[in-house]
Amino acid sequence: MGRVENYLNAYLEQFKAMKEREHPTPPADNVFYASQAGGCMRKVYFEKILGRRDFDIVTRKKMLVGDIIHDFFQEHVLPKGEGIANEPTLKIEQEGLVIVGHADHVEMSELDELKSTAWLSFSEEKPDDGHVRQLMLYMKALNRSHGQVTYIEKASFKIVEHAIKFSEKIYDETIEGFKRIYTAVLTKKSPERLEGFPNDWHCHQKKENIKCPYFEECERTKPGESGLPATEAQDVKAN
Numbered sequence: 001m002g003r004v005e006n007y008l009n010a011y012l013e014q015f016k017a018m019k020e021r022e023h024p025t026p027p028a029d030n031v032f033y034a035s036q037a038g039g040c041m042r043k044v045y046f047e048k049i050l051g052r053r054d055f056d057i058v059t060r061k062k063m064l065v066g067d068i069i070h071d072f073f074q075e076h077v078l079p080k081g082e083g084i085a086n087e088p089t090l091k092i093e094q095e096g097l098v099i100v101g102h103a104d105h106v107e108m109s110e111l112d113e114l115k116s117t118a119w120l121s122f123s124e125e126k127p128d129d130g131h132v133r134q135l136m137l138y139m140k141a142l143n144r145s146h147g148q149v150t151y152i153e154k155a156s157f158k159i160v161e162h163a164i165k166f167s168e169k170i171y172d173e174t175i176e177g178f179k180r181i182y183t184a185v186l187t188k189k190s191p192e193r194l195e196g197f198p199n200d201w202h203c204h205q206k207k208e209n210i211k212c213p214y215f216e217e218c219e220r221t222k223p224g225e226s227g228l229p230a231t232e233a234q235d236v237k238a239n
């Protein structure tokens with residue numbers, strides 16, 4: 001490993017430590033992040049019962065590129081001024097659940113969720129369902145009837161924008177998803193795997209050999225089993 005790469009890795013370690021200081025305790029079982037609506041709910045379950053695990057260094061570097069692009073658009077490209085906000089904190093409280101998040105960019109009548117992506121091709125025709133669910137939560141929290149998911153290709157800055165109308169049905173399904181995970185966490189019964197497991201890109205990106213941080217537990221834990229280490233799983237059974 002070269003000198004500059006060492007500096008970058010040291011920066012990423014410092015950044016990770018700073019983030020851990022910002023969030024020293026994990027959120028309560030009934031508290032979720034809006035961004036989790038876009039991912040695998042079984043992973044959210046494992047995060048809750050086994051504790052949050054950090055991404056590997058390759059993934060963290062990719063995420064850094066995404067963060068830099070977000071900051072660039074928010075700081076230099078999108079408008080600023082009265083009634084315009086970047087990353088406002090939003091909160092939904094419903095049926096005992098608390099869902100928190102930060103919308104990327106909010107104007108008087110616009111709501112933008114920015115997503116940097118390696119390949120626009122996967123999202124050119126239609127936005128990712130998970131990103132739509134995440135946007136629904138922001139629309140609900142802000143009482144908006146429409147919003148937009150914007151994909152920015154990392155290597156070229158090509159942009160694809162998808163205007164999305166609020167759908168009560170998708171919003172309700174999203175809340176139901178979180179309710180199911182909350183129940184799973186309370187009963188310590190893991191939900192189903194993603195249909196595409198083990199080859200879904202959330203599970204394993206073979207080209208770069210990046211795996212979900214809970215891949216091993218997911219593989220050996222049948223849906224309905226807790227996924228806890230053996231001694232703790234015994235305690236759950238005894239109760």
Ligand code: SF4
Nearest residue numbers: 040043194203212218
């Ligand atoms: S390995 Fe795949 S299905 Fe299992 S928790 Fe991770 S993302 Fe979900």
